[in-house]
Amino acid sequence: MARKVHVGIEMAMSGDQGVSRKSSSKEKLKKHMNVIGEKARRFPNLLWKVGREDPRRVIHAFKVGLSLTLVSLLYLMGPLFKGIGENAIWAVMTVVVVLEFTAGATFCKGLNRGLGTLLAGSLAFLFEYIANESGHIFRAVFIGSAVFLVGAAATYMRFIPYIKKNYDYGVVIFLLTFNLITVSSYRAENVLRIAHDRFYTIAIGCGICLFMSLIIFPNWSGEDLHNSTVAKFEGLAKSIEACVNEYFNDSAEEVKINLMDKPSDDEDPIYKGYKAVLDSKSIDETLALYASWEPRHSRHCYRFPWQQYVKLGAILRQFGYTVVALHGCLLTEIQTPRSVRALFKDPCIRLANEVSKALMELANSIKSRRHCSPEVLSDHLHEALQDLNTAIKSQPRLFLGSNSSQSSNLLALAAAHARQQKEHGVSLSSFKTDTSALLEWKSKRASSERSKEAERKVLRPQLSKIAITGLEFSEALPFAAFASLLVEIVARLDNVIEEVEELGRIACFKEFNPGDDQIIVTCDKTPVDVTQNHLPSHPAD
Template sequence: MATKVHVGMETEMNGNGRNGVPEMVKNNWKKRLLDFSGKMKRFTGCLWRTIWKAGREDPRRIIHAFKVGLCLTLVSLLYLIEPLFKSFGTSAIWAVMTVVVVLEFTAGATLCKGLNRGLGTVLAGSLAFLINYIATRSESVVRAVFIGAAVFLIGTAATYMRFFPYIKKNYDYGVVIFLLTFNLITVSSYRVENVLKIVHDRFYAISIGCAICLFMSLLVFPIWSGEDLHNSTVGKLEGLAKSIEACVNEYFNDPEIKENQDKSSEDPIYKGYKAVLDSKSIDETLALYASWEPRHSRHCYRFPWQQYVKVGAVLRQFGYTVVALHGCLQTEIQTPRSVRARFKDPCIRLAGEVTKALMELANNIRRRRNCSPEILSDHLHEALQDLDTAIKSQPRLFLGSKKNQTTSNMLALAAAHAARYKQDHGVSLASVKTDSSAFLEWKRKRVGREEAKENERKALRPQLSKIAITSLEFSEALPFAAFASLLVEIVARLDHVIEEVEELGRIACYKEFNPDDDDISVTCKRPPVDVTKNQLPSHAY
């Protein structure tokens, strides 16, 4: 019986060894294939969502991509068509490089880089031809020394000129192209005799590339930097308005409402003022490119693009106050909800009036019309007066009515905490020790007492700070006082924003304000475009 069982088990184990291993390998391969197919499906879905999101945020990106592809196809014909290739030869590569480097997202950026590249090439070619003409009249050694000295002097002077503010702002790319072209032609002219043909071929190739880029940028679905700057200013005003409204509502709402919100979504308060704080370099770049653009519509007549930069600077100063107001929601010491409820109505009304004024400013800039004379309504002043009255009606809250027991309370609580700490961290002493062991025990006790004192001080320090803050007579009112003062500061800074917007309307010749236009409701079906994501890094060749 035992033998039969043993033989059966051995036979079964041998069978599993012959057929089980291939089946296990087969199952592993199936599992790997399923995992790989699942990863490919997820990757394909993620890629498609990214492509769809980029085009949905700003459909002009799709247009720009097609324009770049079409331009590259056109300049590639210089290589693909045999007669054109015989005319230009290998110099046709400069037309391809020009399209890749010059064609930018907006027409102003393309104009700036295209004209800089053309001007730099013309000046460099002319100067290189002059240097070569003078050098050919000399001997070989003198000619090499003359070319080296010319390269050194021109390179030093051109590089130093790049530090001039006006040159750096408007013609830095042209100076780089000038240096590149001048050195290539001048140095190569020492070994190549037909330098005039090199200048001729490269100039025509770059001219063809620039012409195609300008044609595509200005005439085929043009994208204007001025319009981006204009719409960006409108979006910043609306973002600040939404941030203030959301901040005040969250300050007075029940904290349970905030917990029920989706934590994965971006904070709407931060999202509103983030674009304002990061707008300095973008505003200056768009204003520079807009100054290169032609007057493509009636809106561009005498348009002061630098005034938009000033409006952006004022909005950043205004945004810093909104950031501080947002910080009041995240402080360690908070005013109790019962105390906040006493001032809820005037604060919400005040924030609503500020939001209304900012949205009206944004609407006026969008329509290119002057501001209303009554943009700061009487309701704003009434809300300020009501907030002032509400604060004056609570003198005990802000001036204090308790007896001055701060010091005694601090000492009592600190003593109780210290006694509790010693009780929890007490040390038991040995009664009888030998001389050597007593000495070692004495050293250990001394080190232990010092460490205990240090730990006690570290544990007591934050407790004393907390006691010192909470024992103040008006500690409950301090956080709200900061919040209310920042809200009033926002109202004060609103005047500076209105002044800059009115100055913009005066210089830009906005149309006069018409109260009948207020009956027209302006809705935005698509969220405002973030122009910062459309600025691609530039490279020089």
């Protein structure tokens, strides 16, 4: 009887567990459905945001759709299908692979695909002619040897830096086409006809891609590189100005709380300003490579030094590292009191504003393709720098430290340390100096193995601060780091200006003469005078 009751209880418990499992699975399914529904509701907003950020994306999507429709006519129209046949699929594949967002990228991939196909076809027919003069067995051995030698040689050439950078895609197409023609020639009868049709279909696909990229609303890689360089100058200018204003407007703790509570760094205006500069290396090199492939599409066909933009980007990244360090001063554990920072507020803000003005002037000069003003470093910048130097020299005691203030700080830290020890049940009988506190902490650590982790969590942060305070650091020392970084930014600004001037000289930027209606375009060659109405609307390759 007892056994039956026990079995009944187990069955009841198992039934309850089954019901609970079903309910939990239903709840999980409901949560997943809610997440999917939320993403589905946000999807239209995401589509609108992507198109609003860059309307050229919408145009490019229509261009790809139109190109695919045109190459599909090779299948849909009877006369075209009879002339080309099933090889028309190669035209569709070419459009999908070759048509890129910018004209330079499309031209690079299209030319690589065309040259790779042509060279592979020519070499394959040469080997086919040699193989046909031999017997059936020797022909198989010869084809296998040719595939091995050409495949190994072409793959090894891909490791050469110049070929890897400019013709890697073409080498891949060469390998693919050569193997398709050479291997299929052993079994197929009319290989020449197949290769002929494939070459023409690939040429048709490349022609449609080049037409869409170069004629129908073209997007130039050089123009994107030019605009991104201007945006980097503007972003750095905004970051410096916002960083200095935030440093002097809020107290140290408020600044740290405001920056820590933000959900993501992308919403921080200071971070957004220099983020594009730090992440620009690969983008600049890619755009410069594609821009070198673009044809000279301006009226006067000037050759533009795109690699000089890459060098300028490297200088801007070095400049941006200092801005990152300046931003880090807002998040340091030890902050200068607000009352002390107020003594140096005006010269620092003036200095940051003048640096921002200089960066904006450089951005405008690159944007309008003219030489920067000779007064890009104005006298106001030097005056602000001199005022900051005078303000720092007028407060020597702040940077030398004070025994009385340090003693009060030490006592305050000791009291806070004792309160925390009392809360955690750890007694601290005496507290005289940072050295005695360290010795006492070591002795207690050795006494009990179980309380070691608790003491470490409580004592280590406090003892670190006590040890730092015991060295009698100046309370203005964090500001000294901030001011030195601000002066370093001014020093590195000279390198940026020199690189911009070098870019203007090589790229033949225009230069306005006062009191003259003409613009003198100067470069490292012979100066050329042109009127303002005949300036190129876009730089050449």
